[in-house]
Amino acid sequence: MSVPRHEFYETDEKLTLSVFDKGADPEQVSVKFEPRALVYENGDKKLELSPLTGQIDPEKSDYTVGKVKVEIRLVKMAQGRWGALVGDSPDPLTAFPTVSAPTSSAPRKSRKNWEGITNEILGSEKNPSSNEDPNAGGDAAVNDFFQKLYADADEDTRRAMLKSYQESGGTTLSTNWDEVGKQKVDIKPPEGSEWKKWAA
Known part of the structure; x- marks a missing residue:
């Protein structure tokens, strides 16, 4: 038996x-065709490749006989380059399964929207308005407070x-x-300060 000359090229x-x-x-x-083996025979010529570097799909693999050569197409079970026809490396399928989607029907954990929760907390802890605390927000808030007080007051209170x-x-x-x-109404400056009239 003689081994015929052969060569290969591959895609993923x-x-x-x-x-x-x-x-x-x-x-x-x-x-x-076998999952990890290929045997070519023609008369006294025989080419046996085992174990193949990766696993093939025997059902989808095929060949055509031409005038000069026989072209054999091996369909890979797992995508990727082999680099060699035969090899003792472990089956790529065991290391890289083709099924990427999870097979379990366990419900996916929903991710918490931490940013939304933070904004919600910060929103609920807003600074007190001038209605709630006349000292909040400085002079502008004090003015707002007195304006609201004056607007809501009766005539005697305003006077x-x-x-x-x-x-x-x-x-x-x-x-x-x-x-x-x-x-x-007497002038009552804050304790520790003296009231002076500005010159016009």
Whole structure:
């Protein structure tokens, strides 16, 4: 028995083996495909490749007999380059299964939207408005507070606020007209400070 000359080229999906057997009779050529083996026979010529570097699909693999060579197409079970026809390397299928989708029907864990949760917490911890705390937000918030207080007040309360504020030089603000309406409101500077009238 003689071993015919042969060569191959491959893609990730398929390996094509050319067996140079000039004038081979298609009726006499025999090619056996096995998952990790290939046997080519024609008369006294025989080429046996075992174990193949990777696993093939015997059902999809085929061959054609030409005038100069027999072309054998091996369909790979797992995508990737072999680099050699035969090899004792472990079956690539055991290391790289073709099934990439999970076979279990376990429900996927939903990912928490941490950013949304953080924004929600921060939103609920907003700074107190001037309605809730007159000291919040500085002078602008204080002004807003007094404007709202003045807008919601009755006529006597408004008069008391204006009179007390003007007469005290801005040091007192009273909403009690019964008290403010009877007498002049004294200037009461904050403790530790002295009130001075600005020269016009």
